[in-house]
Amino acid sequence: MYRILIIDDSPADSDELSRKLACFGLDIVTTMSLKGAKSMLEKSAYRDIVICDYKLPDGTSVELLEWLAKNKIYRDVIVVSDMADNPLAIESFRAGTKDYIQKRQTDQLLIPRLKRLIGGGFDSEYKSVVLPRSSAQFNEIQRIITRIAPTRLNVLITGEGGCGKEPLAQEIYRMSNRSDRPCMVIDSAMLPMLCPYNNKQTAYQMVEDYFAKAEHGTVILDHIHLLSFDMQTMILNILDRQRPDIRLIATTNVGDIADKVNKGEFRQGLYYTLRQTHIDIPPLRECKEDIIPLAEFFLQRYSYEFFRQIKGFDAKAKRKLSTHTWPGNIRELKHAVRFAVIEATGDVITSKDLDFDNPGTGPPPRFTLRDDGYEKAKIIAALEQAGGVRQIAAGLLGISRVTLNKKITKYEIGTTYG
Known part of the structure; x- marks a missing residue:
């Protein structure tokens, strides 16, 4: 049974967040300190989702994450903060947080994140993270998942961008015998950001830490085609020398990553380690x-x-x-x-x-702003479609960037979109 634990030294912020999250119908408990949180988590029989302010009177959320890992208490932790400080976010992700969210963005980011974790409203009945599909191709994939999920086999998942590789990886984890153990998701594209200055020793330690946090559990390596050759070597060395008890699930949108192996761009040893079994997700146009x-x-x-x-x-x-x-x-x-x-x-x-417009080649959708109460939702949708680039989003909305900036301020959409 899920429970939400809010750790924040501001009673006003805790109360406001508790009211917002009441829609999930779960027990919600609050504490103002790390000490109180540790006491609750040590005794908890719930599957807690922890929402923790970055800075607390007796420490930080990073210290809590490190304490959880040390004591082998596996919980989903989301860090919230008033501070839009990228180094703090990076530090939190290194320590194992699920997300780092500014407090002003709880409506746009936190609540949808919780919906994905625990369900809510219409979709609470969908316990699977894989969306409902009935095609013969996907039925075959489901059959493969059912067969391999309980095993220790590493899995390589391939498919075009947007076809649902990470949800499939999460479904394998959910159906596995390790579902009660931690699952660390590593985005290969993020690794250079988490390890600035190309410091190989720091990078090696970082990967070791990720694998240590996932001991007896699962590591999902997203976008492995973006791993540098040095990072591939580090991962392979850690796997060969330390033999951590983890299951690896890797994803890539490179159709035939074996070509990268043949070209010397991807380590052959790592490729075969990851490809103990292979699932290729067909594009949606082939599953009409x-x-x-x-x-x-x-x-x-x-x-x-x-x-x-x-x-x-x-x-x-x-x-x-x-x-x-x-x-x-x-x-x-x-x-x-x-x-x-x-x-x-x-x-x-x-x-x-x-x-x-034209199938496969048409321009992205345009979102005409009408004064009909949905302006904020349209702006957020356009920003997401534009990857956060305001100039492109303004073009989709048919307004100037100056007007878009004013509306972002008006609706307090936040600073994520630069």
Whole structure:
């Protein structure tokens, strides 16, 4: 059973956050210090999700993370802070936090993060992190997962960008015999940021720490094609010399990473270590029977999130969804449905609400700002589509960057988008 533990020395902030999280229907407890948190966590019979302010009267969230690791207490920890300090975020991620969120962004980032961890509202029944699909191709993948999840085999997952590799990796972990042990997710693209100045000794120690925190558990290595050759060597050396008790699940959008091995760009030993079994996820355009079920799932999700009463898609909208080639796969479908829910003027999504033109080659959706109460949601959606680049987001919205900056300030969207 889940419980939410809030650690914050500000009673006002704790109370406000408790009110916001009451929608999950879970026990919520608070404490103002690390000492109080440690006492609660030592005695807890719950599967706690810990929301911890970075700086506390008797220490920091990093000290709590280190104490949890030392005492082999496995909990999901999300660090929140008033400070938008990148080094603090990096320090927190190194220590094993699930996320680092500024307090002003709890509505946009924290609540969705908790929904993914524990469910909430419409989708609480979906205990699997893999979305509902019924195609023959994906049924075969589910059969493979069921067979290999309980084993200790390392897994290499390949597929185009946006096809759902990380959720599949998380599902293997969830179904494994190690699901009650820690799971560390390492984004290969982030490693250079976590280890500045290319200090090899620091990098080696960092990877060792990641593996130590995941002892008897699982490490998910995302985007392994972005690992530098030196980092590949370090990982292989740690695996060979120390033989940590971890299961490795690796993901890459490079179709045939064996080509990188043949070109000398990827260590052969690491490739074979990771590829003890292989799952290739087909693109969405090859699983057309999955498109409408997935679209309906996202419609339900975003109708709930944006407080819309959308009943479904009309026939033309379904036809438009089914004939699009989805070069961005599930990620593109998710964005398209979210934008349609925001833009729709009626209680049914029509083909006009689905803003993509030529299948596979059309421009990204444009989000016309109307004064209809959904401006903030549209701005956030456009910023996410633009990868946080305000100039691009302004173009999607059909407004100037100056106007966008004013609206970001007005709605207190935060400083994530620069």
